[in-house]
Amino acid sequence: MAYFPMFVDLKDEVCIVIGGGMVAYRKIKALLEFEAEVVVIAPEFCECVRSLKNKITMLNKSYETTDIKAAFTVIAATDDINLNTRISKECRELKIPVNVVDKKEECSFIFPAYVKKGAITVGVTSSGKSPIISQRIKNKIKEVIPDYMEELVEILGDIRDEVQLSFEQEEERKQVYKQLMELGCLKQGKLTKTDIQDIIKKIKEN
Structure with missing residues (x-):
């Protein structure tokens, strides 16, 4: 099954990232590049996440269901598999788009490999089957788009x-x-x- 490539305006939308490690950091960086309002929830934050404190809202706490009620989208990026599964289930019940890192079957959307130059964005996905191939294609595309x-x-x-x-x-x-x-x-x-x-x-x- 292939995924439909739908481009979404994230500007000023509340995007909640649950998790404070390096995986969460990479997702946060991508969301910020598209001007989302990013809220990060975690009991602990790595230094890279802390370095973004002036650009994001950091809630130093454990996840609760009520945290996602106003979310436009949610990314579950904790190192707790059971918690990620719970977040996915609760998002689906609330009809909130959710991405669970490294668990394609629990995602309602996935992050593509992408090239962004100003208003131009090119997204590439293998529908979750082979991220390394998506990255290779992304790098090829990057080479052919002139500045x-x-x-x-x-x-x-x-x-x-x-x-x-x-x-x-x-x-x-x-x-x-x-x-x-x-x-x-x-x-x-x-x-x-x-x-x-x-x-x-x-x-x-x-």
Whole structure:
């Protein structure tokens, strides 16, 4: 069975990580990269987790069911297999998406290997069967995405309203974006306002 690749906006959403060790730390770092509001619950925290204290909420306590009631999503990353199983069960009963580290069958979602450059995110998963293969593919993808693509995607995103107002036909809009992308790649992301206006004018005249 393959997993459906659904991209979710985590900005300012409460994501609860239960566990304070290195495994939890890696999950926390990923969540912070996507601007989630991260709450970490554990009786003890490793130094790496403590180093993030200004970016996360740390609750120095043992897990209780009431802790997850307001969660957008939960990650069970403790070293207690039975506790992780309990967390998974309670999340499913409450219809809260849950990831249990290293226990695919107890997850309702899994973390992909991913490449992130600004607004561009590419996720790779083997549906939990072989993380090492996912990592290898991720590294290959990372090699082929040029750094300037981050700047280019911002430029094209910023002109969406202008293009929408300038063209009624979807096909014309596609031509604008296609030509701007090709020119942007040639210029390594350095598109100017003149470049944009010239291409919009050219498409309008055709």
